Amino acid sequence: MITLDVWKNSKGLIDSYEVSGHAGYAEEGQDIICSAVSALTQTPIYGLTNHLKLKPEVEINQDQGFLRVVLKEESNELTEAILETMLMGVESIARQCPKYVRIHQHRR
Numbered sequence: 049m050i051t052l053d054v055w056k057n058s059k060g061l062i063d064s065y066e067v068s069g070h071a072g073y074a075e076e077g078q079d080i081i082c083s084a085v086s087a088l089t090q091t092p093i094y095g096l097t098n099h100l101k102l103k104p105e106v107e108i109n110q111d112q113g114f115l116r117v118v119l120k121e122e123s124n125e126l127t128e129a130i131l132e133t134m135l136m137g138v139e140s141i142a143r144q145c146p147k148y149v150r151i152h153q154h155r156r
Contacts, residue, residue: 050085050113052138052151054131061123062131063156065089067115071148081141081148082113088137089115095130102127
């Protein structure tokens with residue numbers, strides 16, 4: 049199962065997230081759920097770094113199915129637009145495939 053943990057600050061804005069696990073829907077390399085979640089959770093890194101010129105802390109281990117992204121800067125409307133869009137996409141997959149994707153939201 050894939051787990052997405054999202055942390056929100058005291059203002060309710062996402063400031064970090066962590067993805068772990070494998071869906072187990074199909075064989076490695078053929079798992080469309082893993083591919084979709086990977087694409088959705090890695091894309092914000094490009095938006096944050098290339099569009100907003102931020103430098104989030106990123107830790108990734110593809111073999112273990114692990115990704116952690118932590119904003120070093122304070123969250124704002126622009127970072128929230130990027131990160132909430134990612135969250136909505138993964139939530140859509142989780143609703144359709146609850147046996148394979150779980151989301152936990154945390155407040156700091």
